[in-house]
Amino acid sequence: MTHDFKTSAEIVWCPGCGNFGIWAALQKAFQELSLKPDQILAVYGIGCHGHMANYLKINNFEGLHGRALPLATGAKIANQNLNVLAIVGDGDQLGEGGNHLVHASRRNPNLTCVLHNNQLYSLTVGQASPASEKGLKTKSTPWGVFDPPLNPLALALASGATFVARGFAGDLPHLTKVLVAGMKHQGFSLVEVLQPCPTLNYLNTFTWFKERVYKLEDKGHLPQDKTESFRMTQEWGEKIPLGIFYQEERPTLEEQLLPEKDEILAEQSLELSIEKLLTEFR
Ligand SMILES: Cc1ncc(C[n+]2csc(CCOP(=O)(O)OP(=O)(O)O)c2C)c(N)n1
Numbered sequence: 001m002t003h004d005f006k007t008s009a010e011i012v013w014c015p016g017c018g019n020f021g022i023w024a025a026l027q028k029a030f031q032e033l034s035l036k037p038d039q040i041l042a043v044y045g046i047g048c049h050g051h052m053a054n055y056l057k058i059n060n061f062e063g064l065h066g067r068a069l070p071l072a073t074g075a076k077i078a079n080q081n082l083n084v085l086a087i088v089g090d091g092d093q094l095g096e097g098g099n100h101l102v103h104a105s106r107r108n109p110n111l112t113c114v115l116h117n118n119q120l121y122s123l124t125v126g127q128a129s130p131a132s133e134k135g136l137k138t139k140s141t142p143w144g145v146f147d148p149p150l151n152p153l154a155l156a157l158a159s160g161a162t163f164v165a166r167g168f169a170g171d172l173p174h175l176t177k178v179l180v181a182g183m184k185h186q187g188f189s190l191v192e193v194l195q196p197c198p199t200l201n202y203l204n205t206f207t208w209f210k211e212r213v214y215k216l217e218d219k220g221h222l223p224q225d226k227t228e229s230f231r232m233t234q235e236w237g238e239k240i241p242l243g244i245f246y247q248e249e250r251p252t253l254e255e256q257l258l259p260e261k262d263e264i265l266a267e268q269s270l271e272l273s274i275e276k277l278l279t280e281f282r
């Protein structure tokens with residue numbers, strides 16, 4: 001049976017927003033993985049991307065700006081049976097939550113981080129984010145951005161991520177394929193999605209991306225080759241690669257932390273003996 005993952009909530013994204021494509025590709029990915037709505041948890045950052053909490057009929061949790069990854073990691077430890085996603089923005093995850101991307105990459109919890117990269121803080125109407133292009137004039141950078149953009153794929157790879165990939169909100173079949181592969185991966189998977197924001201980002205538009213993107217798989221890229229994968233994460237400008245940059249198998253955080261596979265913490269009794277705890281910590 002194919003499940004419906006769409007709620008009836010009114011959608012407040014601007015017409016033509018790249019978030020629509022990511023929303024559609026996620027629903028398709030859940031269907032391809034034959035998942036039921038109650039088997040999935042998505043934890044969101046704060047931003048336009050976070051509105052998706054209202055539009056996906058799954059378990060949803062919106063926490064603090066930038067903190068989706070530690071929340072998602074805790075949820076996965078508490079219930080290994082859940083398919084856990086962290087749905088985050090570039091400002092959210094690379095600015096406020098930058099350190100969490102580094103540590104999730106090292107720790108390797110079995111969850112998927114979907115990074116909506118519109119290269120701006122959009123919900124707060126267009127300030128530069130750590131992913132904005134150098135020179136981009138925004139409300140917070142009237143003289144243009146001075147700093148080079150942070151590269152989330154290179155950062156994750158250098159921090160030990162076991163699955164690093166990129167999709168484009170304007171290519172749904174390919175994005176769906178990448179999301180399915182990321183969710184199937186046993187360990188931490190980062191899927192950056194190039195997400196045009198037609199209301200505020202006049203530079204990185206659908207057309208701008210369409211003229212530049214190509215698929216790594218068409219070039220015979222080998223995702224096992226870490227050095228080559230890192231080199232590919234540096235390509236940006238005339239040509240922009242999409243697809244799986246890197247994948248390796250490594251024990252997950254839960255496998256190491258909870259060797260008793262059948263022990264689901266969320267199903268344990270909540271009855272606590274305070275006396276027993278006090279004795280234990282004395
Ligand atoms: C700690 C904290 N700092 C700042 C804000 C204000 N704030 C809310 S949404 C947002 C922008 C989000 O941008 P991004 O993460 O790139 O998501 P987008 O809106 O582009 O999807 C900011 C700065 C906040 N809610 N919490």
Ligand code: SF4
Pocket residue numbers: 012013014016017018019048049118122123196197198199200
């Ligand atoms: S401001 Fe940009 S990211 Fe936010 S809903 Fe509108 S188009 Fe989408």
